Amino acid sequence: MKIKNIYKKKKPVISFEIFPPNERYPIENIFETIDKLIELKPDFISVTYGAGGTTRGRTVEIASRIKNTHNTEVLAHLTCVGAKKIEIENILEELKKENIENVLALRGDFPKENESVEGDFRYASKLIQKIKAESDLCVGAAFYPEGHQETNDLLDLFYLREKVKEGTDFLISQIFFDNDYFYSFKEKCEKLGIDIPLVAGIIPVTNANQIKRITELCGSTIPLKFQKILNRYENNPEALKEAGIAYAVEQIIDLLSSGVSGIHIYTMNKVDVTKEIMRRIEKVKEYLEEVS
Numbered sequence: 001m002k003i004k005n006i007y008k009k010k011k012p013v014i015s016f017e018i019f020p021p022n023e024r025y026p027i028e029n030i031f032e033t034i035d036k037l038i039e040l041k042p043d044f045i046s047v048t049y050g051a052g053g054t055t056r057g058r059t060v061e062i063a064s065r066i067k068n069t070h071n072t073e074v075l076a077h078l079t080c081v082g083a084k085k086i087e088i089e090n091i092l093e094e095l096k097k098e099n100i101e102n103v104l105a106l107r108g109d110f111p112k113e114n115e116s117v118e119g120d121f122r123y124a125s126k127l128i129q130k131i132k133a134e135s136d137l138c139v140g141a142a143f144y145p146e147g148h149q150e151t152n153d154l155l156d157l158f159y160l161r162e163k164v165k166e167g168t169d170f171l172i173s174q175i176f177f178d179n180d181y182f183y184s185f186k187e188k189c190e191k192l193g194i195d196i197p198l199v200a201g202i203i204p205v206t207n208a209n210q211i212k213r214i215t216e217l218c219g220s221t222i223p224l225k226f227q228k229i230l231n232r233y234e235n236n237p238e239a240l241k242e243a244g245i246a247y248a249v250e251q252i253i254d255l256l257s258s259g260v261s262g263i264h265i266y267t268m269n270k271v272d273v274t275k276e277i278m279r280r281i282e283k284v285k286e287y288l289e290e291v292s
């Protein structure tokens with residue numbers, strides 16, 4: 001099913017993101033994780049592409065397994081940085097062959113050592129244009145409630161509108177730890193006439209190293225309330241895990257209560273954490289599904 005139709009039919013939509021195992025490890029390593037995540041009944045699962053540069057070949061294979069073996073809807077991420085037209089065409093062909101109907105179209109990050117890497121698509125909007133011209137895929141794209149690191153807020157909104165004009169069907173956010181960024185960005189989008197679903201990407205932070213990497217990578221602001229948790233429990237992994245889950249659940253309940261279309265949980269392939277979050281939001285989710 002096309003994910004845009006899930007957002008039309010249901011509120012809230014709860015989805016998970018997973019990443020393929022590094023190519024040094026067998027692909028089967030992820031299968032048990034997928035089996036267990038599917039037991040939690042997400043509306044769809046997304047599979048990242050090329051994170052760290054080594055797992056590209058695995059995205060379609062894993063997405064295909066989710067869709068065709070588990071009969072669960074899937075969103076395959078695809079980045080275009082450094083890619084030639086023919087590579088993108090080949091991947092679109094593979095997606096079609098595997099019966100995959102949804103793609104998250106991204107630019108990706110330039111490799112640190114080469115900011116001007118050659119490719120046929122400079123921005124995600126060009127990739128979206130290509131996908132829409134050559135396939136019947138449902139297309140999602142990324143947005144940044146705190147602005148993208150390379151651009152200022154206003155320009156970023158302008159370019160986001162370009163992605164929407166090219167036919168993006170829904171948008172998933174970068175992680176954030178203060179819901180007010182999401183709400184104020186949503187308001188700006190509404191003023192600009194962007195009326196496709198804006199989905200909140202939430203990450204449960206369960207270890208201290210993870211947060212350093214995340215903030216370096218995407219620059220999300222750490223609110224004082226969250227910083228206190230990190231400082232207080234950084235030397236006690238179990239306490240930090242409990243507090244990190246509680247923080248993510250609080251964010252999610254607030255977003256759900258405010259009528260968000262969907263929550264996308266960056267699971268980091270952690271089944272126990274995801275399971276606990278789903279348990280704690282179960283009644284709220286059930287009630288909202290009933291009344292929507």
Ligand code: FAD
Binds near residue numbers: 109175
């Ligand atoms: P774009 O929309 O192209 O924007 C990139 C920058 O260029 C922005 O600053 C934008 O304002 C600017 N810009 C856009 N158009 C123009 C224009 N015409 N002229 C000038 N400037 C312009 N990365 C991966 O490698 N693999 C993944 O699987 C992955 N999944 C992700 C999932 C989500 C939900 C999110 C939020 C991010 C993900 N990323 C992933 C990271 C993403 O690739 C990076 O954040 C990247 O830096 C930007 O990608 P984009 O698609 O938003 O780019």
